[in-house]
Structure formats: structure tokens, C-alpha cells
Amino acid sequence: MTPDQTGESIHVLDDRAAQVWTKGSGKEFACDRKSTAGAVTQRACAFCGSRVVLYPIADALHIVHGPIGCAVYNWDIRGALSSGPQLHRNSFSTDLAEKEVIFGGEKKLKASLIELIEFYKPKAAFVYSTCIVGLIGDDVEAICKQVTQMTGIDCIPVDSPGFKGTKKSGYQAACEAAYKLVGTAKTDGIKKHSINLMGEFNIAGEAWMIRKYFERIGVQVVATITGDGRVDDLRRCHGASLNLVQCSGSMTHLSKLLEDKHGIPMKRVSFFGFEDTAQALYDTAEHFGDSEMMARAEALVREEIAKYAPRIKAYKKQLKGKKAALYVGGAFKAFSLVLALRALGMQTVLAGTQTGNAEDYEQLKEICDPGTVIVDDSNPLELAKFVLEKDVDLFIGGVKERPIAYKLGVAFCDHNHERKIPLAGFEGMLHFADEVARSVLSPVWKFAPRRSFKTNIHLNPGND
Amino acid sequence: MIATNTDCTTTEGTPALGPEPEAATRNACKLCAPLGAAMVFKGIRGCLPFLHGSQGCATYIRRYMISHFREPVDIASSSFSEDDAIFGGARNFELGIENVISQYQPELIGVATTCLSETIGDHMLGMIKTYQDNHQAEGPPLVHVSTPAYSGTHSDGYFATTLAIVKKFALPSNFRLSHRVNIIPAMMSCADLRHLRELCERYGLSSTLLPDYNATLEGGSWDAYHRISPGGTSLEEIEEMGASTATLELSHSQANVKQSAGSYLESACAVPLHSLGWPIGIRLSDQLFTSLSEISGREMPSEIADERARLVDAYVDAHKYVSGKTAALYGEPDFVIGMAAFLSEIGVRPILCATGSKTPQWKELLHNEIEGDMADVEALAGVDHAKLASRTRERKPDLLIGSSKGYPLARELGIPLLRCGFPIHDRIGGQRQLYVGYRGTQQIFDRVVNAFLEAKQEYSETGYSYL
Ligand code: SF4
Ligand code: SF4
Numbered sequence: 018m019t020p021d022q023t024g025e026s027i028h029v030l031d032d033r034a035a036q037v038w039t040k041g042s043g044k045e046f047a048c049d050r051k052s053t054a055g056a057v058t059q060r061a062c063a064f065c066g067s068r069v070v071l072y073p074i075a076d077a078l079h080i081v082h083g084p085i086g087c088a089v090y091n092w093d094i095r096g097a098l099s100s101g102p103q104l105h106r107n108s109f110s111t112d113l114a115e116k117e118v119i120f121g122g123e124k125k126l127k128a129s130l131i132e133l134i135e136f137y138k139p140k141a142a143f144v145y146s147t148c149i150v151g152l153i154g155d156d157v158e159a160i161c162k163q164v165t166q167m168t169g170i171d172c173i174p175v176d177s178p179g180f181k182g183t184k185k186s187g188y189q190a191a192c193e194a195a196y197k198l199v200g201t202a203k204t205d206g207i208k209k210h211s212i213n214l215m216g217e218f219n220i221a222g223e224a225w226m227i228r229k230y231f232e233r234i235g236v237q238v239v240a241t242i243t244g245d246g247r248v249d250d251l252r253r254c255h256g257a258s259l260n261l262v263q264c265s266g267s268m269t270h271l272s273k274l275l276e277d278k279h280g281i282p283m284k285r286v287s288f289f290g291f292e293d294t295a296q297a298l299y300d301t302a303e304h305f306g307d308s309e310m311m312a313r314a315e316a317l318v319r320e321e322i323a324k325y326a327p328r329i330k331a332y333k334k335q336l337k338g339k340k341a342a343l344y345v346g347g348a349f350k351a352f353s354l355v356l357a358l359r360a361l362g363m364q365t366v367l368a369g370t371q372t373g374n375a376e377d378y379e380q381l382k383e384i385c386d387p388g389t390v391i392v393d394d395s396n397p398l399e400l401a402k403f404v405l406e407k408d409v410d411l412f413i414g415g416v417k418e419r420p421i422a423y424k425l426g427v428a429f430c431d432h433n434h435e436r437k438i439p440l441a442g443f444e445g446m447l448h449f450a451d452e453v454a455r456s457v458l459s460p461v462w463k464f465a466p467r468r469s470f471k472t473n474i475h476l477n478p479g480n481d
Numbered sequence: 482m483i484a485t486n487t488d489c490t491t492t493e494g495t496p497a498l499g500p501e502p503e504a505a506t507r508n509a510c511k512l513c514a515p516l517g518a519a520m521v522f523k524g525i526r527g528c529l530p531f532l533h534g535s536q537g538c539a540t541y542i543r544r545y546m547i548s549h550f551r552e553p554v555d556i557a558s559s560s561f562s563e564d565d566a567i568f569g570g571a572r573n574f575e576l577g578i579e580n581v582i583s584q585y586q587p588e589l590i591g592v593a594t595t596c597l598s599e600t601i602g603d604h605m606l607g608m609i610k611t612y613q614d615n616h617q618a619e620g621p622p623l624v625h626v627s628t629p630a631y632s633g634t635h636s637d638g639y640f641a642t643t644l645a646i647v648k649k650f651a652l653p654s655n656f657r658l659s660h661r662v663n664i665i666p667a668m669m670s671c672a673d674l675r676h677l678r679e680l681c682e683r684y685g686l687s688s689t690l691l692p693d694y695n696a697t698l699e700g701g702s703w704d705a706y707h708r709i710s711p712g713g714t715s716l717e718e719i720e721e722m723g724a725s726t727a728t729l730e731l732s733h734s735q736a737n738v739k740q741s742a743g744s745y746l747e748s749a750c751a752v753p754l755h756s757l758g759w760p761i762g763i764r765l766s767d768q769l770f771t772s773l774s775e776i777s778g779r780e781m782p783s784e785i786a787d788e789r790a791r792l793v794d795a796y797v798d799a800h801k802y803v804s805g806k807t808a809a810l811y812g813e814p815d816f817v818i819g820m821a822a823f824l825s826e827i828g829v830r831p832i833l834c835a836t837g838s839k840t841p842q843w844k845e846l847l848h849n850e851i852e853g854d855m856a857d858v859e860a861l862a863g864v865d866h867a868k869l870a871s872r873t874r875e876r877k878p879d880l881l882i883g884s885s886k887g888y889p890l891a892r893e894l895g896i897p898l899l900r901c902g903f904p905i906h907d908r909i910g911g912q913r914q915l916y917v918g919y920r921g922t923q924q925i926f927d928r929v930v931n932a933f934l935e936a937k938q939e940y941s942e943t944g945y946s947y948l
Contacts, residue, residue: 118629132502426703
């Protein structure tokens, strides 16, 4: 095999060497850094982060203040569902032109906001600042104030110019913006045993599934933040008595604010895989100290697992021993995925995230097997390198990672916000197994040169 | 339940009433200029696109291109931080270029600016020179194009980049390569690019396509990793463009701009320019083949003449299914013009012709190519999808033609959508659709006819299996 076939010929940039780590190497590991210029990071920008987090708030107007590209590339591409209003699926932009870049875009922003609010009657408006807005000196906050006064609709600036950092800084800006709504409505009718589901974006209806679990064990869900989100739910979410925080990266800041200012405790949970989902329900029942609730949770878990376990077991037989690589947004998700893959009999040999922090990575390192490569803020070349070196059978990631896998004859499972298949909860685990199996076990791989080479099928006899 | 279109529904789910918002862009019918630049750079052998600005732009554009082409699209960026945005991005530029060279070993780096670096006023040529001075001119060449999205769409970025490349690399020559033609295509599919090359070969001509992303954006399965996808036009070929015997510029919209890649090659290198359109339909394809005959001195090869004859026969066989129908089309200016010309020649009226670009003289451009008068044709330039939707609701065409982004509208109105152009990310194979020449026209013609037939069948009470 040539070095291009084994991945040996691809080297990691010196600047990034500390962000690539192998379990058992004893090396230091670095993360939480800004991306290296020219490294072709898979990360997006701060604006993208805030847009992702607030996007599912379906009855709010989301307008991107800036030139058109920042808005148009994310028009209706996400799988976050709403049970009612669909306003969030539009892409509104001030689409700044040259003259506004020179003379300022405030007038256009104001006119845009007023017109859109009249036309669509949103419950609130989020105004995202992109990179050039700060440079041209627009006072977005002042415009928001004016329009709020004129229309009576809360216009909330989201301070998220892309260069401010990675997606993570965008999460922070989004939390700040969402928090502006919190505490502005009455909390009548909220029960003692009530929660907010935070960091759950209702991709393919996942929040609905999870909400039902809680309702079944007697817990009221005040707000899902932000999946299938509503402005009015946010306004009163401070009435809940517990915050369950999933996808820790995006919502930590908001849950901290709720803890500090409203005394609502938080628990980190995950709804990916049987164990994590069950744990989340048990933790909640335990928190409320209600033995009946616990009994109901146990019954629910038993019932659900009985429903799906046999079919998952069948998949496990077929998938056993396969090697997986994963590259996802946050480390918490990576964590759950390692466990879920293990439940399918698969081994994770490469795990990476765009924005994990030191604490996350510690946990990730711990649960991974020796020899596993862990990467932070990786790029296509590095990912390809390790796919080849580790000879993986499956890659889990998003659209940007898909071609890396497919080009090299490796199966792929989409695990980001653009997917249209629910992977959370007990039922989701079956979908996940199904997704993985349909790709890994597909008969097409034998034709891929990298695979046929290994299985000694010569497809182009004249060519070798 | 058929979801109502989101661009005309209030949060309460009722139809939005009152004057339509005009100030904001609602669901844009255009992308930003650096995407066009990246497309061109992807069409040059060994080239890595590099966006000077914040990394989000590059990531978004990569993601978007991948969703259509399903191929690796690596685009580097200088990853501006807040400080760089204030103090200028020279340091990041230099580091970024160094890292790109060390990782990718490119033959060319295609640098495009973004809104941010343009607004700061980063002086690219100066920065490139400093970089090269600091590195004793070692490493691959760098070419730069200015692509602020606030003064143009992806289409503009695309053509600006073709121009920047010929300006930088094409060499004037006293010697003519008598069998070599330059082709500057509009933003076409990979299949189109392959077919154009093949057509030239039929006339005994070799061709240099700028860009030629047919293989880089639709390549085979790999047995080893390629840092940069194989394929594309080489720099040597681009240098020789100044010595070609003619240039075919396949873009109506470039015909009246101040300077295009084709007009530059004509004025600076004395390469005669044939300004043609996107050759969809018989009439526009005829123009292409006439040019190829003139350049090569050969008659139309019999296989191509046969294709034309079969196409005419197909037009006749199916004319009744399409005659008197109407269509709304949207997309890049050149695509819309070519498609409108084709539709009008088969008796389908292109009653709404929309583009997100603010193309000067849009109506005239269409008028020149559409058969019959323009009384029933609305020429909409600089529009967004919401505006297009509201006109479509009123005009009620029988067919919608354009990218995947028209799907919600097609669904709302219960009319078929013929997915064409870019991006197609709710179906597979956009990169393989052929539009150009008689063969491409045959394919698109069959698709148009079948779309009407299918609609008729789907929405009829009887459900005939014989039409
Ligand atoms: S800033 Fe400009 S270049 Fe970047 S995505 Fe937005 S429109 Fe495109
Ligand atoms: S980096 Fe800045 S300019 Fe680019 S997409 Fe993000 S917000 Fe827009």
C-alpha cells in the first residue's frame, strides 16, 4: 500500500499537533483554541452558532443583519420541527448593498424590521449581527429599542459577528438573547414537578418523543429550549423547578443564568442511547424525591426497552467488531455516541469535536479504548488520515464530513442538525442502529476501489 | 396536510395580509460572490480556494457546495478573529497561506476576498506581494479576485474570477494554436462541461475550459486520499489561452459587461471572441455549432446532425403536450435566459423569468432570446423567492423550473418542479444533468414534457396509464 492509501503521507500541522491525541500516548492535549488560519477547519462561525441555537423558536422573526451569504446558506436546511408556526424556516436578511456598507445599514434594518413585523406578526424578533455590521458602525441595539417601542414586539439583538469566535461564542450570544425574554410572563399553572428541556432542538421531532416520556412519569415540561420553541414558553420558563440540559455546550450559559438569578438547579443529561435516556428519567425522579414517579420511570424504561431491544440485538450481531470514527459538534454528543456504538458492538477508534472543552475531553478520554485517536477542531485532511490509518468502517458526522467517508468507501451516518431522522430516546436508538446498519451493511462497498482492493476483487482487470 | 408556504403565513398560521415587505430580502434567490469564485478555483488543476476573511463564510460555502456536488470541497480561510477585523488580516493571511501550502501542496492558490476583508480595506495585492517577497517567491502562484458579496451575487463572483485568472496567467502570443479553442462557460453542470469538450473534439478541436470542474466536483471513488481532487484545467493550458484560435463565451450576461474573460482575451491577446449564450434549445445550440464550424472549417459531423434531427422529431412528437403551457423559472441569469429561449421555441411561455442578480438590461436580454413578444413575460431581476412566490401565485404557471429552493412553492400550488441549476439538494444527480447542445436539449425536453404528463396523470380523476 502507498502512503496515500494508508494516510501516512498526510501530516498534522505543527500548530495543531497538541490538538491531536492518542489514548495511551501520555501526551498533553489542548483544546478550546481559535482555529488556525489556513487549516480548513470544519467549524463555522459565532453567528452560525447563535443561529443554530435560536433557529427552532418558531414564532419569532429571525433576521440576519449583513450581506446575503450569511443568511442564505442556512435557509431551511435544518431538521428542527415546529408543531405550529413555521416562521423560523424563512431566511430574512437585510442583504446589505455597497451603499449601506458605506453609509450604514441602520435605516434598512429599521425599515425591514417594521415591515416584517407587520406582515408576519411574530411574537418577538431576533436580530443577528454578522461580521461587517460592527465595522460599519451600526447601532443595532438602538434600532431594536426603537422598533420595540414602535411595534410593541420585543426586538432582541444577537451580538454574534462571526469573527467573535467559534460556534461556542455564538451559543453564549444566543443564550444572552434568549434570556432577555425570560421572566417576562406569569408562571401560573406551573406544577411543582416541572422541568425545562434545554439544548434539545427537536430535530425530526425528538423533543416530542422526550416530552412524552416526562409526561408519562408525571413531570410537566414548561419549555423545550429551543426545540419546537415558542416565545411565550421562554417568557415563563423561570417557573420550572428543574433544568435538564442536553448538548451542554449550547445551553450551559442560559442554565447558569437561570440558576443564579432564579434559583433553578440544573442537571446535565443526554437522551441518546438506552442508558443515557433511562438515566435522565431516573435522575429527574430522584431529584423530585417522588417514589411513585420513580416507579413509573422504571416501568417506562422496561416497557420501552422491551419494545426495541430485540431488533437492536439483531443489528448488533451484524455490526459486531466494526470500527467507527466520529466527528461532531460538541463533546457531550461524542460521549453518548461512543456508548451507543459500544451497545451495537462497535468500537470507536477516532473521536473528535469542533468545540469540546477540557472537561468534556477528560470524560471522552476516559471512556474511549486505548489507541483511540481524539482530535479537537480537526479538518478534512486529518480526518481522512485517521480514517485510513485506523481503517474505519463507519463515519459519524455531518454533511461536511460525508464526502471524506464516501470517497474512501466508508459508511456514513449523519448526526447533526440537518438530519431528518430522530435518533434520541429509546425509539431513536433503533433508528440509529438502522441508520448505521443500512450504510455499513450495504452491498455497494465491494465496488469501491479501497474496499475491492482489500477483498481482492479486481474490477478493472486491464487497469492494474 | 400540505404545509402552506412559510413566506406568506403569519405566526398564527393565517395568510399574511397587507403590503408585502420590500426592504428585507426574504429567502434570497442568489448566493454570495465568493461561492462563485470557489467554483472557478475548483475548476483549475491543483488549485485550493482560499477566502480571506472569517472562517464562517468558507465553512458555509463548503457545506453548500457539498450538498449539491457530494464531493469533498476544501476551502481554506484566514480565520479572522476580532483583532484581525480591526487591525487587518495580513498576519493571518500569511500564516494561512503557509499552512495551506504545507498541508495541500497546491499548484495554485485562488484567493477571494469576503465582505469583511473588503470592508476593512485589506490590500490583497500588497499582501500577496509581501508574502512572496518574504518567501523569495517560492511556492505556488497566488491569484486574487475581489468578491465582496454586497456588490454582486455568486454569478458575478464566478465571472470576475474567470477574468482575474486570464488576466493573471494568459499570455499573448504571436503563434496561434489553430485547433485550440477557449471555452468560458456559465456556471454549468459537470455533465455540460464534459459534453462541451466532447463536442469540440467532434470538430477536431481541442478545448481549454475555464473553469473545468467536471472531474473535481464529480469524480470517481478513490483508493487513496487526494489532498486536492484530481482534474481541472492546468495553469499551462491557461497560459496558452492567449494563443488559442478563438474563445467561446457561453453567457448572455457577459456579452454587455465592460470586460469579461473573453473580451480580455480578445483585446489583450487578439483571440477572436464568439459571444454566445448557454446553448439550450435548438436555436442557441445551432449558434454554438455554427461557431464550431467556422472555427474548425468543418461541416457539422453527421452524428451531431443526427442528434439534431432526432431532437426536431421529438419536438414534433410531443408538441401538443406542451403547447400553450406556461412556466416560471428562476436562477442564475444565464441559465434563465437559455431556458427561456428553449421553452419559447417549444411553445411553452416563460411567463416569469426571475433572477436574484441585479442584471442590467434583464428584460432586453430576455427579449433578445425569447420567441414571440414579451407582453406575457415578466422579467424579474434582483428578486427573492418570496417575491417570486407572490408573482407565481398570481400568474399560476403550469410548471416551475429552478433549484431545490422552489419546492415549497411547487408543493403549495400543486404544480411540478423541474429541478435544474444550483443547488439541487433534495434530489441526487444535479451535477450529472445535461443541458447543452442537442443532446442536452433532448434530455431537458423529455423532462419538461414528462413533467407535464405526470402532472396531468397525477391530478386526473381517472389515472390513465396511457396518455
Ligand atoms: S460575509 Fe459576505 S462573503 Fe461571507 S458569507 Fe456573508 S455574504 Fe458571503
Ligand atoms: S464569518 Fe461572519 S461574515 Fe462569514 S458567515 Fe459568519 S457572520 Fe457571516
